[in-house]
Amino acid sequence: MKHHVLVRRAAVLFGLLLSLTAPQGLRAQADHTARLVEGAKKEGKLVWYTSMNITESKPLLDDFEKQYPFIKTDLFRASGEKIQNRVVTEVRAGRWDFDLAAISEIGTLVEHKAIGPYVSPESKAYIKELKDAEGGYWTGIYTNYFVPGYNTRMVSAAEAPKRWEDFLDPKWKGKISIDQEEYPWYVTLLAAWGKERTDKYMGALAKQGIQWRKGHTLIAQLMGAGEFPLAIVYAHRVESDRKKGAPIDWVNTVDPIVVSVNSVGLSAKPNNPNAAKLFIDFVLSKKSQEKIRSYNRVPARADVEPPSPKMEQSKLKLRVVPHDTATRYNEYVRDFRAIFGL
Template identity: 50%
Template sequence: MRLFSVLLGLAVVVVSLPASAQDPLVESARKEGRFMWYTSMNIPDSQPLLDAFTKKYPFIKAQVWRGSSEKVLNKIQTETRAGKFLFDVVAVNAFEAGFIKANHLAQRYTPPSAKEYLKGFVDPDAYWVDIYDNYYVLGYNTKLVRKAEAPQSWEDLLDAKWKGKFAMDPEDHAWYLALQEAWGKDKAERYGRALAGQGIQWRKGHTLIAQLLTAGEFPLGLVYAHRMEELKQKGAPVDWVTTTDPIPVEVHPILIAAKAENVNTAKLFVEFITSREGQALIKEFGRIPAHPELPLGWSVNPKQLKLHGVGVISPERASQVIRDWRHVFSPMGF
């Protein structure tokens, strides 16, 4: 009887412990106590995610290094060529993620939440999971362009009245790939050359383009839909066109370093950011979460848009798209 009472008491103690204390992954992360995240996500978005993670797991010290996807990849290449894996987790655009995977710079890991994601948002080879998406859309300043006069298609940008009045990023490769896939390579090239002849205003960074669009530096720009929605809610004089076909959607995968020093903490962070809890935070920051069960709350239903997904592709395919892009746009000012 006494033995039964002792065992019962132990069972009560175990049951009363928080779930995290019984999780082997959490305990392994506790022993590591830190990790490094390389990301192209803006600091105003990435830092609060880390803060929420470390609030949940206060024994972890998290660091973030932020740069464009291209700069993040260059940093990883420089470090790994020197035999150093200084990052534990990396989140970049699809093109760069494809290079990281193909060059064996990431390891396989599938978080529990991955089973809730749609096909195309989880790597079938288990190297990455999508954390948020970027919709490439045509934005406009409502003080400079009335809604009825705004271009309704990509082809409408070729009208002479928009010459010199449209801005885009010099690395919008995913947008161009979507046109190639949706229209065919020849039509996309003809269109690209015609658009380049319109005197494109080249600006680096979609956040910058959105800010300059709001300020009225130019009336039109290739921007992210979530940024336009965020600015609209703050009262900015901007809107975006919902009728372009296609609307390219680029995934933003997260991967764990092949030789992550803090691999258990890295796995725990990937579990957090892909969970409904982490995805709800991403939505709260105004981005488009990859989790399919989180409604966006926009004035337009994404299901009504002509979306075209651009996923992780091989480095060879990515290099070809970049060459195609430069072949079309470089002679015309970029």
């Protein structure tokens, strides 16, 4: 009996000593998590709206449930546009069915006051471009890079476009493919270059006989098949296909590299705030970001290596798609389609 008492006392003393000697930041984060866990046990539920593929979002949620088995999760997966419309409709009706959302259009939800501020302790590991550094309303989960891609059997690395302006070379006329809804790319160049320069560039590009297709996955596949030598592609998609043997590559020297960010944000009126904050901390953690990288995604967290060294954030001239894109969507669509005669 005395032996067991001594062991328990030793354990208590060791825990006290550890708490006193641990770095202050770690102690604060541990206290933060403990408070959330206590509250989440009382809530017992979590509702997540996301545009992440179900093959990616469901395993993350399964891992979360294993770590916090007292939380039952409910996942609604749809396109970012559908989630945006659903949330806005629900909020206008006075319903707050979701606890958190993860979509590229998170800025629109912020503008509709559907997202509330929450600064996760994990957000310190994210560069300012990939989080709401001012208001704390969102943090990126993963990114998509819009870049020039090329068929390596048809175009050499030396010959491949190094700048967006290189697409205007007469030799590429009729040989470039672009998604017919490449609005985020267009809007971001407007923000980066200004209207005069962008309009001039787009007008010249419109004379290049663009081969319009729908979907970046399809475009990468057709480029690999030799249907056209150049395209605007997602870098992570090219990396994935290239590793499978496709004769394609991409260029990381353009300025800017347009970046869409799938971001997570807390509901402004969550039914399960503690569980929601726990999940935000969880999905932004290094372990979860490494899992996202295993999906061949580009994780937003700075201390997690991307799928390719070419994607290293600090070496690229990144420009995030402006968050007013969704609210001015019809205007941008009209202008883009008018320029290219679509």
